[in-house]
Amino acid sequence: MSSDWPLWEVFVRSKGGLSHRHVGSVHAPDAQLALRHARDTYTRRMEGVSLWVVPSKEIIASVPDEAGPMFEPAADKIYRHPTFYDIPDEVKHI
Amino acid sequence: MPSLPPIRPEDEAVAQRARLTGVFDAPAEQADSARFDYLLRLGDDALILGQRLGEWCGHAPALEVDLSLANLALDLIGQATHLLNEAGECEGEGRDGDALAFHRDVLDFRNCLLVEQPNGDFARTIARHLLYSTWQHMLLERLTGSTDRFLAEFAAKAIKEIAYHRELAAEWSVRLGDGTEESARRMADGLDWCWRFIPELFEVDESLEALIGRGSAPDPRQFEEAYRSSIATVLGEAKLQAPADQRPILGGRRGHHSEHLGHLLAAMQFLPRTYPQARW
Numbered sequence: 001m002s003s004d005w006p007l008w009e010v011f012v013r014s015k016g017g018l019s020h021r022h023v024g025s026v027h028a029p030d031a032q033l034a035l036r037h038a039r040d041t042y043t044r045r046m047e048g049v050s051l052w053v054v055p056s057k058e059i060i061a062s063v064p065d066e067a068g069p070m071f072e073p074a075a076d077k078i079y080r081h082p083t084f085y086d087i088p089d090e091v092k093h094i
Numbered sequence: 095m096p097s098l099p100p101i102r103p104e105d106e107a108v109a110q111r112a113r114l115t116g117v118f119d120a121p122a123e124q125a126d127s128a129r130f131d132y133l134l135r136l137g138d139d140a141l142i143l144g145q146r147l148g149e150w151c152g153h154a155p156a157l158e159v160d161l162s163l164a165n166l167a168l169d170l171i172g173q174a175t176h177l178l179n180e181a182g183e184c185e186g187e188g189r190d191g192d193a194l195a196f197h198r199d200v201l202d203f204r205n206c207l208l209v210e211q212p213n214g215d216f217a218r219t220i221a222r223h224l225l226y227s228t229w230q231h232m233l234l235e236r237l238t239g240s241t242d243r244f245l246a247e248f249a250a251k252a253i254k255e256i257a258y259h260r261e262l263a264a265e266w267s268v269r270l271g272d273g274t275e276e277s278a279r280r281m282a283d284g285l286d287w288c289w290r291f292i293p294e295l296f297e298v299d300e301s302l303e304a305l306i307g308r309g310s311a312p313d314p315r316q317f318e319e320a321y322r323s324s325i326a327t328v329l330g331e332a333k334l335q336a337p338a339d340q341r342p343i344l345g346g347r348r349g350h351h352s353e354h355l356g357h358l359l360a361a362m363q364f365l366p367r368t369y370p371q372a373r374w
Contacts, residue, residue, distance in 0.1 A: 005156065026158050029269060036262055037158035040165045 006055060008034040010042055013050035020052050028053075128304040129242070130184045131204060132311055134194070135347055137177030138205035141195055142355070143226060144170030145362050146213055155216050162262070166223070169255040173248075180244050196366040200349070200356050207346040208291035210355040217277065218284030220266045225288050227259035228324055229295045229314075236312035245310060264328045271332025278334065285329075286337045293342035296321075302347075 005027040011020035023042050028034035034053040043051065062070055074080070147167035154160035178191035189197075208226055213219045234256055237249035270281040296314045298306070305311035329336050345351070365372060 027156060028158065032265060033269070036265070037162060040162040041158060044161075044165060 005029050006057065008038070008053040009056050009059060010034075010038040011052040011054070012038075012042055012048040014048055016049060020050065023047075025056060026053070031055075126184060128301045129310065130181055131301045132245075132305050133177050133181035133184055134204040135206075137174050137181055137191075137194070138203050139209050139226075139230070140170040140177060141174035142203070142205045142358065143209035143223075144168070144174060145358055146209065146211075147219070147223075149213055150219065159216070163219075166259055166262070169252075169259070173252050173255070176248055180248075192366070196363045200351050200359060202349060203351060203355060203359075204347055204349065205351075205355075206291065206294050207343055207352055208288060208295065210346070210352060210358060211288060211291065212354050214284060214287065215280055217270050217280035218287055220263055220270060221281060221284030222288050223259065224263040224267050224328060225285075225292060225325065226295075227256055227263050228328075229321055231256045231260045232317045232321055232324075233312060233314065236317070240311065241309035242305075242311075267328050267334075268332040271329070271334040281332065282334055282337075285334065289337040290340040290343050294344045294346060297344055297347065299347065 006029075007025050008028055008031075009025050010023050012023045013020045026034060026037040026041055028037045031053065035051060038051050038053050042048070144167045147163050147170065150163040151160060151167075154163055174195065175191050178194045182189040182191060182194055206226075208222060211218075211222055213222075231253065234249045234253040237245055238253065240246040240249065267281065270277040272278070296318045298313060298315060302311060306313045326336060
């Protein structure tokens with residue numbers, strides 16, 4: 001049966017203030033049951049305070065074959081990394 | 095036809111000493127025995143329904159549904175643990191929840207007949223869960239105001255779990271009823287199977303009357319109408335007809351069970367009875 005059901009991507013907010021993070025996917029016949037299935041599959045051990053489900057077919061993904069032009073140009077631009085500053089010891093949370 | 099052998103005096107003596115509980119229609123004598131009885135009724139409902147739902151593990155129509163049903167089962171087993179442990183305390187004979195769950199026989203179980211009904215197909219399981227969890231939720235809503243501290247606290251905790259059960263069962267009922275021709279037929283069959291066990295949920299006997307009088311337990315008759323209309327709303331949304339009222343079947347609360355319960359207990363109790371020293 002589940003192979004007939006559309007796939008949904010599941011995002012969990014683990015606690016207030018944090019972003020939703022992708023945790024996996026579920027099959028479900030519709031959005032409401034997708035939320036139920038996401039709850040029962042991914043938040044059984046108190047992993048979350050909020051859930052999003054998104055139809056997997058609505059995700060626009062980059063093409064793996066184009067990974068070269070997409071990502072490699074960033075590889076040799078080390079000046080984009082903020083690693084050239086000395087951070088004083090007193091500064092926390094960086 | 096051969097005649098039966100005469101009854102030996104020593105057997106007669108054993109029969110004389112047999113305890114009264116476990117016998118059909120054993121009277122509930124004292125006030126505390128009514129409380130013990132009530133804890134058993136609620137605890138056995140949760141235990142037996144939990145065990146039934148657990149039977150789906152590995153067999154559900156989809157992996158997600160498998161997890162979903164197992165979650166419901168675990169909620170109920172957790173509730174059963176609390177209730178049966180308290181029942182053991184109340185009884186005061188040294189039995190804990192495990193002893194009550196695994197070392198009682200069919201006649202000593204006090205669950206309603208609805209929860210022991212076989213799973214059937216997924217639709218019947220959903221029909222059973224809709225009918226039971228709607229009742230359980232309405233009961234717990236009122237039980238939170240119980241004068242019995244344990245019951246009030248238990249209800250406050252369990253009601254969140256059961257609110258979810260009720261919603262989930264209603265949602266699946268609507269999807270099956272208002273789904274394909276086959277799913278609608280199966281859902282209607284499931285309701286038809288379970289419908290005759292509804293009146294038992296609203297039965298009030300002497301034992302329950304005693305607790306209602308003390309404010310420990312809600313009177314289920316007070317929410318029967320609300321229950322019927324809540325179920326009717328779900329069925330309306332599901333485009334299903336409520337089955338015609340059938341001859342009610344009662345007796346689970348007094349230990350008169352269908353043959354299905356014995357099979358369930360055999361599977362559930364086999365291990366702790368065969369290997370009493372077994373540990374995780």
